[in-house]
Amino acid sequence: MQQIFNFIIRNSNRLLFLLLLGISLALTIQSHSFHRSRVISSANFLSGGVYERINHVNEYLNLRTENDELVLENARLKSLLFNKEDTTKIPLADSIKGVKPADIIVSKVIHNSYNTHENYITLNSGRNDGVKQDMGVINSLGIIGVVDNTSPRYSTVVSILNMKSQINAKIKKSNHFGSLTWDGKSTGFVQLVDVPRLASIKKGDTIVTGGQSVIFPEGINVGTIDKIYIQDKTSFYVINVKLFNDMTNLGHVYIIKSKDREEVINLEKKGKDE
Amino acid sequence: MNSALLVNIFRFIVFLAIQVVIFNNMNFLGYISPFPYILFIILYPVNSNRSSLIFSSFLLGLTMDMFCNSGGIHATACVILAYYRPYIFKFSFGLSYEYQTIKLNDSLTPERFSFILVSVVLHHIILFVLLAFQFRFIVDVLLRTLFSSIFTIIISIIIIYLIKPNRR
The missing domain is CATH 1.20.5 (Single alpha-helices involved in coiled-coils or other helix-helix interfaces)
Known part of the structure; x- marks a missing residue:
């Protein structure tokens, strides 16, 4: 002893x-092996508060670009509004094009990392505002990521610039599916993999989110095809997608609260149990 | 004793604050970012309790991880640097050197420079290896380590000169 x-x-x-x-x-x-529920994250009182303060200053300095973006989006929404044919016949639609019954939570990016292989974004709304894990995050230009951890007032988001992120996406005109990943190289490009070679694609085609995932509604913009590679061993394309979003410069974002989500998950669970 | 503790707590908060507010937002050329917060470990009093250094470094790294959303990589790198600090002292100042007489925040001699160099490179290589976590990024890891180390060393030396007690 x-x-x-x-x-x-x-x-x-x-x-x-x-x-x-x-x-x-x-x-x-x-943190590297499991996709979800990391122990240490910036969705907490201390770092969330600090990042919010820093963001207040930065936001003031970026007012001009933020205003420009809002004007552009206003113009787009106005054009949608004026081009509707008959206002009495519209089915219940939400503020964003292509969104099925869903609620939108407006939120703000208070911290954004883009210089590592696994990037996370911190938002200034949390459980109190109704944010839950696995909700999709988009902005006026396209998709941004998926909610990871939440605290009462803040939440973290797995950015699409994260090698662990996998989002279902499709080619807009041909409905061929693939999954959206990132190779960790450039912040302006992501990769669409597992697209069958049957798909007829060419440079400049638009990529949108697919309907297979319950996180994002179908038809949200992602980017355009920049380069197409063919994998030798398999019969799949690897497509380099140029993002519409500048992931290094994010301001206001929308969190999508899909109403179908729980129903779909319950249904699939039931199928597996039986 | 008490004043030394207060100075250390003050340094802990100040280095963490400038790291989070200023240097974390500095993405030079997209991937080069300096980490001068490890000056807390480098400038920790030489002859003080070793386990308190290891523990406070762990806390420092864990707080950085919280701000960077990076799991535990900063904590790992800081703990390893804190544990091997006496060996780096021996390496750069020589065995015969008395620990008590080393004052790091003084004018820059080759010994002090080599101490800072070895500490920064050790910390950064562990940090970036754990950050990438895959072998196929080995070139990327080495490049990041090289450039970030150079950046960190320059900024650390500037900070040391700025906080140097002015006796003359």
Whole structure:
């Protein structure tokens, strides 16, 4: 017994080091391996508050570009409004084109990272505003990511510039599906993989979100085809997609609260149970 | 004793604050970002309690991880740097050097420079390896380590000169 105590006292530094190293390595590996529910995230009172303060200053400096974007979006919405043929016959539609019955939560990016392989965005609305895990996040130009962690007032988002992110997307004109991933190289481009070679595609075609995922409604803009590669071993295309969004410069965003989501998930669960 | 503790707490908060507010937003050429917050570990009093250094470095790294959404990579790199700090001291100042007489925030000698260099490179290589976590990014990791280390060292030396106590 004496010897054990002596050993612990003599090696207290090393034991402390090994303990803390173990904890931090476990946190690292956990954050790399599991897609969801990381232990340490910036969706909390301290870092969320700090980022909100910093964002107040930055926002003031970017008022001009923000205004320009709002004017553009206003113009787009106005044109949609004026081009409607008969206002009495419209089925219940929401503010964004192509959205099925869904609610929109307006939120603001208070912190945005884009210089690592796994990027996250922090938003200034959380559980109190109705944000839940796995909700889609878009802005006026296109998709941004999927909600990851939430706290009462803040939430983190897995950006599409994250190698762990996989979002269902399709080619607008031909309905061929693929999944949207990122190779970690350029912030302006993402990759659409697993598109069958049967699909007739050419440079400049538009990519939109597909209807297979319950996170995003169908038909939200992603980007245009920039380059097309053919995988030798398989019969699939790898498409380089140029994003409509500038992911390094994000302001106001919309969180999509899909009403069908729970119904679809319950239905699929039922199918698996039986 | 008490004043040293207060100075350390003050440094902890100040280095963390400037890192989060200023240097985390500095994406030079898209991927080069300096991490001068590790000056807290580098400038920690030389002859003080070693386990308190390791533990406070862990807290420092964990807080950085919280702000960067990065799991535990900063914590790992900081803990390793804190644990190997005495060995780096021996490496750059030599065995015969008395620990008590080393003052880092003084004029820059080759020994002090080599100490900062080795510490920064050790921290950054662990950080970027864990950040990428895949072998196919090895070139990317090395490039990031190289450029970010250069950037961090320059900024660290500027900060050391700025906070140097002015005796003359």
